[in-house]
Amino acid sequence: MGDTTARLKRWFPVFVIAAAFVWACAVIVLHRTAEAPEGTIVIxxxxxxxxxxxxxAFDTLARDYQKLHPNVRIVQDAIPETTYGQWVTTNLMGGTAPDLMEIGIGVTEPLWISYQRRYFHxxxxxxxxxxxxxxxxPLENTPLRQTFADGMRSAYIEALQEYMKINLSQFGVRIFYNKGLLKKLTGLDEAPRDYHGFLAACEEIKKHTNAEGKHFVPIACSGYHFWMWEMMMADQVTYPALARADFNRDGYVGNDENWxxxxxxRLSFDFPAYRARFRMIRQISDEFQVGYTGLTRDDAVLLFAQQKAVFMPTGTWDSRSLQEQAKGSFEVGLMEFPRPTDQDPEYGEFIKGPLYEVPWVGFPFGIVRTSKHPDVALDFLLFLASQPNNEKFNRIIGWIPSVVGCTMDPLLEAFKPKLEGVYGAMNFGLGGETWVRWSQDYSLFQVNQIDYDELAKRFGPFYIEKGLKDFMEVNRDWRRTIRxxxxxxxxxxxxxLLATGDEAASLWIKYRSLTAMRQVLPEVTHARLMALVTKGPDPKAVGPYEHSPEVLDRVRARLKGGRVPKR
Amino acid sequence: MPVRVSLAILMAGGLAAGAVADAPSATTASQPAAAPNAPGGQMTPSFLNGRAWEDFRAGEFGAATRGFTEAVAAAPPGTSDHLQALYGLGMTWNLRGLGPDPVLAAKCFTEVVTRSPTGDVAAWSQLALARIRHAVPVGTEPDYAAVRKAYQEVVTKFPFHPAGEEAFVYLQSTWVATLDPKDAGQALGALEGFIKDHPGSKFLSAAWALVAECAATLGRPDDRLKAKIASLEGKELDPTNPYSDNAALYWEIATIAEFEAGDFAVARKYYKGLVDDYPQDQRRWGARLALERLDSVEARLRKGGK
Structure with missing residues (x-):
């Protein structure tokens, strides 16, 4: 008896563990069987x-797809952002990745490129x-590439020279506002579209207190949201710097040219357009809640949803959830960023046109090489990327379709990017010590611990002194790219060499154009860049976008139909 | 509609077959169902070469080395497959991410050249021998005298072969990159000779681009502008690459014409081309502003202004 009890005691834990294991296996098998009855293909x-x-949206479209293909089941693995990188890496390396995988977060961009090269079709x-x-x-005969709003540019990986993914949505950034609260605090029915009118409304909002006796916040912001104000408002006034610093005249101010x-x-922190940019940042950030740089995206959303703030910038990815949160409480309005016009008394001289908004197509999916049914995975992806289904898919989510000709929620129409205008021309991102120092000093400016002159005093001399070293350090490995x-x-x-016919011709064109662009000419452009950085521009030369007297003489001669002096 | 049927409509030779053939042997679970093997399932040298190149492209250099080595062993010496395998093996040894071995690579390339001195693979192998010297690993500087000698050897042996023409533009780029007017003058002469003697070359655009760089070094904006336009006219655009376009070159030509050559007619043509042909290009608004600027400068000059 005693022996039996002792034996039972000894084996009981083993029995429990074994039972739990068998139970877990059974649950998994039953779950998988229910998910994929015999004879079905699971994607x-x-x-x-x-x-x-x-x-x-995925479930709905999966059901639609299954009506056409009864032998296919679509199963989602929705993974939190915070663990997505580890999940992706483990599954790709372990050969257990899903058939279709969203590409983009969790690991660095170069690593994603190498994953796509190795693990994706x-x-x-x-x-x-x-x-x-x-x-x-209407897209029946249109090549897939041209059915997307961006011509699939964002699906093309330059480093691999291949289209690796299909993007299912578009995104944009605008300002949301609480219509009722704006009316109550300022008497305005609509948000002011002009810059100074907007600031005046913000000042008025700040004067009022809520039921808790706390002042209303004009703009809900956070560390996450700050870049939206820079990119959509302030950077555009730096465009005139192009005329001073775009030495290679490619249309952009590179980090090297800025230095x-x-x-x-030729440029300094006294350059009026740069001074204007930081003045605008100060004016706008004065309307944010205190300590915004340390707050997260959710903190700002909460402030807005609790009706403690009137304005908040955000992207289409938040539009549906913001509307849901506001439902029954307040009406959400949508507005363009109140950018100053060229008639603005303070900023007009720096406004050279509307703002160019980079088209932003995303929500990309690729097909994993370990998929047992890559053909079906592709077929489902094409199903989602067709005009009617992409429209339906995005309508359910509340995002902008990536495919041309789709209709969308009228609210989202306002998010469509404007593809003509000016852009920023300021770039302190040399890397190394100067970048660290810039991040520190700029952070202090953002929270108003230092003013612009102090920022210039702290960073300017450091940047000029250390910039060359940082640049050289970053460019030391330029030959790595060549390799x-x-x-x-x-x-x-x-x-x-192994292909024939049209395929061979197309591959040779690719080969030659890349050889010229990436291998032959960089030898020369690198030499010119080093000469510019180490020797500086010709002190006697005019700016890159200025006419020298000699050039004007030639233009004058041409206008008169006379002999043009040879140069 | 069963999936397989829809795929048959969708694409002949699509992922169902093609992607499987694309899949690297070392990483995929989807192995070829009907690979181009010899009867009886024996892997042919041709198949081994194809699969090794797939491994190479996927960055699986270990598998690529094994594949090419197997192909070298399997192919009768001196045959096309044998030379291809040696060439692939050389490329893998030279360019593998970790532990490249340029000495072993050079041996492979040299063997190809020795076995078939005038063949197609020999031309590419001869170029590869020059590239080993030029595209050196990080932390080392090329020995330019040796690099130029190696390129010249390719040019001399294969003057009208694409590998020889490619070697020629590489060779001249090493002279142009010194930014020395003397070297630029010498390169300019050679490039002009090449353009004259190789009217059908696919490297004409690259040659003209180098002529433009020589003209920049020599301070000749008119010649620079002319060469840039010639480079544009000969430029091949890759239709499969959405980033392969002429927008940047239009902008460059327009600004050279406006700010260096003082040729507003040419500037106007290319700014307008950018506006008309590239509606999504970021510089489009700048081109519009430039067109207004050209008009206002001309109006001012016509009135006798400075």
Whole structure:
């Protein structure tokens, strides 16, 4: 008896563990069987969008797809953003990744590129053919590539020279506001569209207190939201710096050119357009809640949802959830950023046009090489990317469709990017010590611990003194790119050598254009860049976008139809 | 509609077959169902070469080395497959991410050149021998005298082969990159000779681009402008690459014409081209502003202004 009890005691834990293991296995098997009865194909979709509407959209479209393909089941793996990187890495390396995987967060961009190269199917060969699910629509005969608003530019990985993913949505940033609260605090029915009118409304809002006796916050902001004000409002006034610092005249001010311009005195923190940019930042950030830089995206959303703040900038990704949170409490309005016009008394001289908004297409999915059914995964992806289904999919989520010709929520129409205008021309991102120092000093400016002159005094001399070292450090490895491209080109060359007909011709064009662009000419452009950085611009030369007297003489001669002096 | 049927409509040779063939042997679970093997399932050298290149492209250099080595062993010496395998093996040894071995690579390339001195693979191998010297690992500087000698050897042996023409533009780029007017003058002469003697070359655009750089070094804006336009006219655009366009070159030509050559007619043509042809390009608004500026400068000069 005693022996039996002792034996039972000894084996009981083992028995419990074994039972738990068997139970777990049974549950998994039953779950998988229910998910995928025998004879069905299961396509798993991994993504980080935990919003209810995204999962609902996938489920709805999966049901639609299953009506056409009864032997297919679509199963979602919705993974939190915070663990997405680890999840992706583990599953890709372990060969257990879902068939379709959302690409973009959790690991660095270069790592994502190497993952795509190694673990994902290139999709280039399908981009020139129509999407079969567009049959019966105006896009019936249109190549897949041209059915997307951005022509699939954002799906193309330059480093791999392949289309690797299909983007399912577009995004944009605008300002949301609480219509009722604005009316109550300022008497305005609509938010002011002009810059100074907007600031005046903010000042008025600040004067009022809520039921708790606390002052209303004009603009809900956070560390996460700050870049929206920079990109959509303040950076545009720096455009005139292009005329001073775009030494290679490619249309942009590079980090190297910015430093050379400071070093040579062609630009400084006294440059009026730069001063204007920081003045605008100060004016706007004075309307944020105190300590905004330390707050997160959710903190700002909460402030807005609790009706303690009137305005908040955000993207389409938040629009549906913001509307849901406001439902029954207040009406959400949507407005453009109140950018100053060229008639503005304070900023007008720096406004050279409307703002160029970078088209922002995202929500990208790629097909994983370990998929047992890559053909079906592609088919489902094309189903989602067809005009009618993309419209339906995004309507459920509350986002902007990525496919052309789709209709959308009228609220979202306002988010469509404007593709013509000016852009920022200020770039302190040299890397190394100067970047760390810039981040520190700029942070102090953002929280108003130092003013612009102090920022200039602290950072300016440091930037000029240390910038060359940082630049050289970053560019020390420039030949690494040449080696990487050499390897890449060897792959294309081999493919071209083994191909025939049109495919071979197309591959040779790719090979030659990349050889010229990435291997032959960089030798010279690198030499010119080093000469500019180490020697500076010719002190006697005019600015890159200025006419020298000699040039004007030639123009004058041409106008008169006379002999043009040879140069 | 069953999925397989829809896919048949969708694409002939799509992922169902093509992607499987694309899949690297070391990483994929989807193995080829009907690979181009010899009867009986034996892997042919041609198949081994193709698969090794797939491994190479996927960055699986260990598998690529094994594949090419197997192909070298399997192919009768001196055959096309054998030379291809040696060439692939050389590329893998030279360019593998970790532990490249340029000496072993050079041996492979040299063997190709020795076995088939005038063949196609020999031309590319000869170029590869020059590239080993030029595209050196990080932390080392190329020995330019040796680099130029190696390129010249390719040019001399294969003057009208694409590998020889590519070697020529690389060779001249090493001279142009010194930014020394003397070297630029010498390179300019060679480039002009190449352009004259190779009217059908696919490297004409690159050659003209280098001519433009020579003209910049020599301070000749008119010649620079002319060469840039010639480079544009000969430029091949990759239709599969959405970033392959002429927008940047339009902007460059327009600004050279406006600010260096003082040729507002040419400037106007290319600014307008940017506005008309590239509606999504970020510089489009700048081109509009430039067109207004050209008009106002001309109006001012016509009135006798400075």
């Amino acid at each position: 798993r979709v991994g993504h980080w969008q935990l919003e209810t509407s995204v999962r609902e 290139p999709l280039t060969q399908y981009t020139a053919r129509p999407n079969p699910y567009n049959r019966g629509t 050379v311009a400071f070093k040579s005195g 990487t491209d050499e390897e890449f080109l060897a792959g294309i060359r081999a493919k071209a």
